[in-house]
Amino acid sequence: xxxxxxxxxxxxxxxxxxxxxxxxxxxxxxxxxxxxxxxxxxxxxxxxxxxxxxxxxxxxxxxxxxxxxxxxxxxxxxxxxxxxxxxxxxxxxxxxxxxxxxxxxxxxxxxxxxxxxxxxxxxxxxxxxxxxxxxxxxxxxxxxxxxxxxxxxxxxxxxxxxxxxxxxxxxxxxxxxxxxxxxxxxxxxxxxxxxxxxxxxxxxxxxxxxxxxxxxxxxxxxxxxxxxxxxxxxxxxxxxxxxxxxxxxxxxxxxxxxxxxxxxxxxxxxxxxxxxxxxxxxxxxxxxxxxxxxxxxxxxxxxxxxxxxxxxxxxxxxxxxxxxxxxxxxxxxxxxxxxxxxxxxxxxxxxxxxxxxxxxxxxxxxxxxxxxxxxxxxxxxxxxxxxxxxxxxxxxxxxxxxxxxxxxxxxxxxxxxxxxxxxxxxxxxxxxxxxxxxxxxxxxxxxxxxxxxxxxxxxxxxxxxxxxx
Amino acid sequence: xxxxxxxxxxxxxxxxxxxxxxxxxxxxxxxxxxxxxxxxxxxxxxxxxxxxxxxxxxxxxxxxxxxxxxxxxxxxxxxxxxxxxxxxxxxxxxxxxxxxxxxxxxxxxxxxxxxxxxxxxxxxxxxxxxxxxxxxxxxxxxxxxxxxxxxxxxxxxxxxxxxxxxxxxxxxxxxxxxxxxxxxxxxxxxxxxxxxxxxxxxxxxxxxxxxxxxxxxxxxxxxxxxxxxxxxxxxxxxxxxxxxxxxxxxxxxxxxxxxxxxxxxxxxxxxxxxxxxxxxxxxxxxxxxxxxxxxxxxxxxxxxxxxxxxxxxxxxxxxxxxxxxxxxxxxxxxxxxxxxxxxxxxxxxxxxxxxxxxxxxxxxxxxxxxxxxxxxxxxxxxxxxxxxxxxxxxxxxxxxxxxxxxxxxxxxxxxxxxxxxxxxxxxxxxxxxxxxxxxxxxxxxxxxxxxxxxxxxxxxxxxxxxxxx
Numbered sequence: 047x048x049x050x051x052x053x054x055x056x057x058x059x060x061x062x063x064x065x066x067x068x069x070x071x072x073x074x075x076x077x078x079x080x081x082x083x084x085x086x087x088x089x090x091x092x093x094x095x096x097x098x099x100x101x102x103x104x105x106x107x108x109x110x111x112x113x114x115x116x117x118x119x120x121x122x123x124x125x126x127x128x129x130x131x132x133x134x135x136x137x138x139x140x141x142x143x144x145x146x147x148x149x150x151x152x153x154x155x156x157x158x159x160x161x162x163x164x165x166x167x168x169x170x171x172x173x174x175x176x177x178x179x180x181x182x183x184x185x186x187x188x189x190x191x192x193x194x195x196x197x198x199x200x201x202x203x204x205x206x207x208x209x210x211x212x213x214x215x216x217x218x219x220x221x222x223x224x225x226x227x228x229x230x231x232x233x234x235x236x237x238x239x240x241x242x243x244x245x246x247x248x249x250x251x252x253x254x255x256x257x258x259x260x261x262x263x264x265x266x267x268x269x270x271x272x273x274x275x276x277x278x279x280x281x282x283x284x285x286x287x288x289x290x291x292x293x294x295x296x297x298x299x300x301x302x303x304x305x306x307x308x309x310x311x312x313x314x315x316x317x318x319x320x321x322x323x324x325x326x327x328x329x330x331x332x333x334x335x336x337x338x339x340x341x342x343x344x345x346x347x348x349x350x351x352x353x354x355x356x357x358x359x360x361x362x363x364x365x366x367x368x369x370x371x372x373x374x375x376x377x378x379x380x381x382x383x384x385x386x387x388x389x390x391x392x393x394x395x396x397x398x399x400x401x402x403x404x405x406x407x408x409x410x411x412x413x414x415x416x417x418x419x420x421x422x423x424x425x426x427x428x429x430x431x432x433x434x435x436x437x438x439x440x441x442x443x444x445x446x447x448x449x450x451x452x453x454x455x456x457x458x459x460x461x462x463x464x465x466x467x468x469x470x471x472x473x474x475x476x477x478x479x480x481x482x483x484x485x486x487x488x489x490x491x492x493x494x495x496x497x498x499x500x501x502x503x504x505x506x507x508x509x510x511x512x513x514x515x
Numbered sequence: 516x517x518x519x520x521x522x523x524x525x526x527x528x529x530x531x532x533x534x535x536x537x538x539x540x541x542x543x544x545x546x547x548x549x550x551x552x553x554x555x556x557x558x559x560x561x562x563x564x565x566x567x568x569x570x571x572x573x574x575x576x577x578x579x580x581x582x583x584x585x586x587x588x589x590x591x592x593x594x595x596x597x598x599x600x601x602x603x604x605x606x607x608x609x610x611x612x613x614x615x616x617x618x619x620x621x622x623x624x625x626x627x628x629x630x631x632x633x634x635x636x637x638x639x640x641x642x643x644x645x646x647x648x649x650x651x652x653x654x655x656x657x658x659x660x661x662x663x664x665x666x667x668x669x670x671x672x673x674x675x676x677x678x679x680x681x682x683x684x685x686x687x688x689x690x691x692x693x694x695x696x697x698x699x700x701x702x703x704x705x706x707x708x709x710x711x712x713x714x715x716x717x718x719x720x721x722x723x724x725x726x727x728x729x730x731x732x733x734x735x736x737x738x739x740x741x742x743x744x745x746x747x748x749x750x751x752x753x754x755x756x757x758x759x760x761x762x763x764x765x766x767x768x769x770x771x772x773x774x775x776x777x778x779x780x781x782x783x784x785x786x787x788x789x790x791x792x793x794x795x796x797x798x799x800x801x802x803x804x805x806x807x808x809x810x811x812x813x814x815x816x817x818x819x820x821x822x823x824x825x826x827x828x829x830x831x832x833x834x835x836x837x838x839x840x841x842x843x844x845x846x847x848x849x850x851x852x853x854x855x856x857x858x859x860x861x862x863x864x865x866x867x868x869x870x871x872x873x874x875x876x877x878x879x880x881x882x883x884x885x886x887x888x889x890x891x892x893x894x895x896x897x898x899x900x901x902x903x904x905x906x907x908x909x910x911x912x913x914x915x916x917x918x919x920x921x922x923x924x925x926x927x928x929x930x931x932x933x934x935x936x937x938x939x940x941x942x943x944x945x946x947x948x949x950x951x952x953x954x955x956x957x958x959x960x961x962x963x964x965x966x967x968x969x970x971x972x973x974x975x976x977x978x979x980x981x982x983x984x
Contacts, residue, residue, distance in 0.1 A: 216836075218830060218834055218939075219837060298844070301836075302840040305871065305873055362688055365688050367765035367766065368763065370771035398624065472671055472698055
């Protein structure tokens, strides 16, 4: 992507004033768009175009594109029938509007006829220098830039700006991803759905995120790639900038390929090649939305470890055993502590507790001395990162939980190793904010969380292998 | 277990008046016990015994066991130092109290010395006909019977009575299990932690649950079995009564065995024998607390399917692809629909939607005709159970979500096949109650939920193989 295209997409994702051709109250699209923009702190205006209404959702409407005011409007969303789209684009081009989200469906996903229609539109856009997202697409939310043109209604939670970029070839699946990230209190930079990709592709959005400087972690829901050689180059650039790319790639099963068929690109179907490709370029492939969310979340808040040795600390022999089994299944190393660490732990732990890894500090050990235990694990030469039992505070008066969590907070001020809290009880909204304010990621679902830790270790290893010190 | 022992345990888990020897405000044990009893609707009284206090947590105290009133008290919890336990038991036996929870630690888990102490106590109890739970144990919550003697502080949520029994050889791990079940709105019959099992063992508790009539699903966190031949017999009895037993069994890894060492029974360490044994007797072995909760929850609310063919219904091609991949990984069959079903679906679905399995009804299909789609899937000869996209209602005014969910509710009145809602957005507290009132289990974490469905199918197959029709 050349400098011009980078600037072009930065403008595309930061509209000031937005025309919406085909805005109506007969469906939810415009209602959702206006609501999502408000939630994202959008300061610009909407200009609904509807030949039959004086206003739509309380916003004054214009009878036709020709009636739109000249100048000022730098973006248009188009929701009209597929057969009317080309003439709408012509009208918009006439008004100098060259950033377009095409929400309408009825294109390549419907068969040959629709494919022709879509090709005609793409060709028109290229000729006119129009940047077009879609068709059959929900749009985007630029949370870091307080602008959104997003027709979906299922993204819940506060729109927290942050460093995680989301690329969704599936609208519904990526809405779940965005919601789960937001509900965990994780911040999003830009969330884009790409639909049929008549013009802008997932690769374009990926490149934008890598180059833009706002996104530090990319999370994607992919059905197929349009341009594999380019995707490879982008993966290398991302690795150079230490921006991890975490993907769900649908199509492991024949029925998965079939289900994704309308969007599928060249490589879908050859899973072994796909796995090898992704691995070679340091791409983290995950299997579920939950694993994607945990992994992106962990990467967004946790520094990379210097090696793969995990120390786990809990307050129960049963949990220690369970965690040990899970770590073995996920090939996470739980090394024995060094002799001096074991000795130091013995001096702090209750008489009968063993300085094993996972470490069961026992209930009474947990009530007293966790600050010293964290310090000892920080100093252990065999430990690269620490997963630590944490009681999420229920509210601002939960002094008991604060007392316990102090042990991390102090350690973090001089932390030389990543620490990941493993929450023991249910995480309240208050606790989500609490961990966020302390810059900590926290594990709720232990298996997904340990998978995320395995990915963190694997990615750090990938980067070390690329540029050995 | 003979009839006498069955009645004996029914009385044990339904105390009327409870002495607490060693009740104190210097630790949380008595405070937790009194609070947990209150939450479970306990109608009896507590009699704290403390030589130095006139009252404990606002409840009048007695200076010694000898000072306790004669008669009426039918249960005692003991929290004194390990070396003082035997004399406390002697005093209690003198008062005719023969049901005891021993919370104190400092026994077999601490080494040879403690083991001797524990053996002495067990032998005394046997001689006196005392039923003893523990030591090193949190106690129990009899949620179906409104009685609890439980010293732990981490079980959150409303104590909903129900049909799931929990047996925990680890206190902390089983507190997480109980909390997660309750937070999902699932009901518990009896939750027992067994600690060091000086007298009452996990097998005893399992037999009680199988015989008692209240428990329909058993969920266990096990570190080792004391009596494998007996466990086998119990598994057969449970199968005869169609009571599924779902277990986490720690010890897949060397470090897991080491971590669980203090509780480990004869079989720990030989994982292949363990897996084969469990499989042969229809025991469902799960790997995580979350999978345990989803599986127990699904079994508690969902009838067994007649075969293994799953129909999945969603509103997005991306999700359909993702679900297809996950089902393949978990060996869940997603058969093609029969010709007549495909034809019927075509007549209801939007023009471009395909009648594939997983079924993507598309956004517009979802808005209109879901009742007919559910009916068609119910009638499909290739389908044994249905996993169906559901929008959990946000609150009582969420008429939109109610409208959609109507399609299940009507179908359920004449349901011949199990239906499992797969929730699309976050599940509110209101929605938890809503699904509970409709007797429906719901999936939140799709991978864990599909694992639970695989277990449901597998268990139904196991039962069919035992008694072919």
